[in-house]
Amino acid sequence: MKTLIIGGGNIDSDFALAFMIENPHDFVIAADRGMEFLRKADRLPDWIVGDFDSAAPEALAWFESRGVPVRRFRPQKDSTDMEIAILMALERGSTQITILGATGTRMDHMLGSIKNLSLALRAGVPCSIVDAHNRIRLADKPLTLERREQYGKYVSLLAFGEPVTNLTLRGFFYPLDGYTMTCDDAIGISNQITEDEAQISFDGGRLLVIESRD
Structure with a gap:
């Protein structure tokens, strides 16, 4: 429902x-x-x-x-x-x-x-x-974003609470590989999808996923 x-x-x-x-x-x-x-x-x-x-x-x-x-x-x-x-x-x-x-x-x-x-x-x-201008979600497991379905030009990722461990981004303008993101870390702001699909994977923690357009 x-x-x-x-x-x-x-x-x-x-x-x-x-x-x-x-x-x-x-x-x-x-x-x-x-x-x-x-x-x-x-x-x-x-x-x-x-x-x-x-x-x-x-x-x-x-x-x-x-x-x-x-x-x-x-x-x-x-x-x-x-x-x-x-x-x-x-x-x-x-x-x-x-x-x-x-x-x-x-x-x-x-x-x-x-x-x-x-x-x-x-x-x-x-x-x-x-x-x-925005779509805001909270994720506790890996997810895939389709460029044709994205909500605006920008994708921002923020650790929500505990650190997000082994964060890896593929299909983004700014990739990451095995990064540990803490709640005071702004490295995930204003990324962009460059492939048909963009993968966000991590082992632990929760990510705030914000898709935005001006």
């Missing part, structure tokens, strides 16, 4: 609507203020979750009047709205999760959402944060 989560960050409406049409999902969760984008687009999510400290009350009332179920949480909680949404997606048996509205001006919220990718990774469920 493919699940789409709409967060309360910055959303390019034209991009998001086109993305939703081109990538249909089986289940849609609005996380707090993310519902405001859906209201403007006249689309109903399957669930709305959050503490609703930042969403307009009239937007919530609009969805409730149309029968959309709501899971409310108190603002003084230990989990973010995005974390709650991801956990709901996993509880419902999602096999793929995509997140829109997780980037924007609040760097703390964005970093929190990136850290929440670990929830899906531990469950073995592919999960990505997408906006008009």
